[in-house]
Amino acid sequence: MQRVEVVRGVYYDSVSLMRVAQELTKIDGVIDATLNMATEANIKIMSAAGFDLSGLDLRPSDLVIAVKANEEIIDGIIAKAKEYLSNPPWKTTEISQQYFPKSLNGALSMLPEANLALISIAGQYAGDEAMECLNKGLHVMLYSDNVSLEKEIELKKIAKERGLLVMGPDCGTAVVKGIGLGFANACPLGPVGMVAAAGTGLQEVHVQLAHRGIGVLHAIGTGGRDVKEAVGGITSLMGIEALLENDDVKVIVMVGKPPAPEVEKKIFQRLVSGNKPAVLGYIGGELEGDRPPIYFCKELEETAAVTAAVVNGTDPDLARKDLNLKYEHLKELASHFGKRKGYLRGLYSGGTLCYEAQLVASKLLGPIYSNAPLDERYKLPDSLKSIGNCMVDYGEDEFTQGRLHPMMDSSFRAKRMIEEAKENEVGVILFDCVLGYGCHESPAEQLASAISQVKREVGDRIIFVGYVCGVEADPQIASSQRKILEDVGVVLADSNAQAARLACLLLQ
Amino acid sequence: MAIKDLLANGPIVVNIGIEQFYHDLKKQDAKVVHVDWRPSALKSDLLSKLRKLREGGAN
Incomplete structure (x- = not known):
């Protein structure tokens, strides 16, 4: 049978809710369980999953707990869901007792020297929150997706005027001075600086470089849309500029699907005038023939192998032949x-x-x-x-x-x-x-x-x-x-x- | 702070959203504070009203 309970005027992030649902479905007798904030999208998803929410007056600030389970345990499962929400079983007591501020201002009063905001809230709120962070002088990594293209362009233009980076939206991975943000591997530090419009593309090159004994100092994520014509590569170009200026970065690597022609041209021209070795790993790209110190690759492992050769001063073509x-x-x-x-x-x-x-x-x-x-x-x-x-x-x-x-x-x-x-x-x-x-x-x-x-x-x-x-x-x-x-x-x-x-x- | 300073100093992070990212930054000894973020009721209600207006439903 199904039981739906609505808790009014609360908010939980989607990851916490999904983890609670995951825990509930492990219990014998539970057929399915889902917890969601009652946004329009979530209501559709829950209905598509077979939960009947008809007749309920739901608002985005309502939490819906929906469970399908054997009749004899179903009340207990709803109670369990609430218990898990207040005391998540995956959190240690030490973590549960930590104090977290409720607002950006509260956070900045605790850590006034903060220089970057990592934002991973629902897309409908993420753009405004990112703007608030830019207004406080913070660089932004926007992990959230479902941020409109118009908002992305607005954020990036304002950030550029202020000399701030907006990595994302839909940016899952970045590395700044060896510190991984979001999904990132614990690879060694080294002389490579990356700009990536592709999350797992960044991770694969990062890992493949580590396998070849080469470290990465910075990896700036841009979000996949950054290299499209509409955004014009704002973050990619700012990232390349920063890596060109950084004396600790000896080789620049760009990773992603091939950019729009105009963006590709701008990136290439800036790298040519920058005169720092660079490897352009445009996955599935059509560019052929290296123009040292700029090298073109079409696959992720090739990008790492060629980069390693450039760092080591060996022949990139030999690296390709070995591969x-x-x-x-x-x-x-x-x-x-x-x-x-x-x-x-x-x-x-x-x-x-x-x-x-x-x-x-x-x-x-x-x-x-x-x-x-x-x-x-x-x-x-x-x-x-x-x-x-x-x-x-x-x-x-x-x-x-x-x-x-x-x-x-x-x-x-x-x-x-x-x-x-x-x-x-x-x-x-x-x-x-x-x-x-x-x-x-x-x-x-x-x-x-x-x-x-x-x-x-x-x-x-x-x-x-x-x-x-x-x-x-x-x-x-x-x-x-x-x-x-x-x-x-x-x-x-x-x-x-x-x-x-x-x-x-x-x-x- | 200029980008070159961010790269020189490393990230000092305000984490807004997935708490796991805060714990992972802690594991890397990064300076980080997590925000227990919630949309304000005002924002939620406003969004809800705007959506209803867009859909041509009740106001």
């Missing part, structure tokens, strides 16, 4: 594991990783269906139903509204693995496992549990290929996460690009 040799070797590896019949299914938490995997796979297998396809002709009509060779980006809005980001919770993706495996035509399942600050404490465990179930049901008919994007110093410890996946028979690759290639080569 190609590694990719050739994957053919032998594929023969070793034995080829599979059927389709490739990719299930991703990182948007840029999914995009790069599609670029790699489309060259080897032909068109790839996706909810975020390279070519709109191959857009999935229903993101929950795969077609042919297919890759799904679980970080897209459709999956994150009312749910934790897949990098914070892989359980929804894990369920999809089980569903995909039920199809006889599926031969290879490809996935990422992104580590770092902000991410789930053990994503590999969540995924491994589903993979074990699949193995029990279908044996070796399906092979799993994975990539763990992380380093040893990450809170999850990369080697531990790798071992969890290897123990359930996952074939792990050393980069996202390699995982995608291997997955394709494993298909007959």
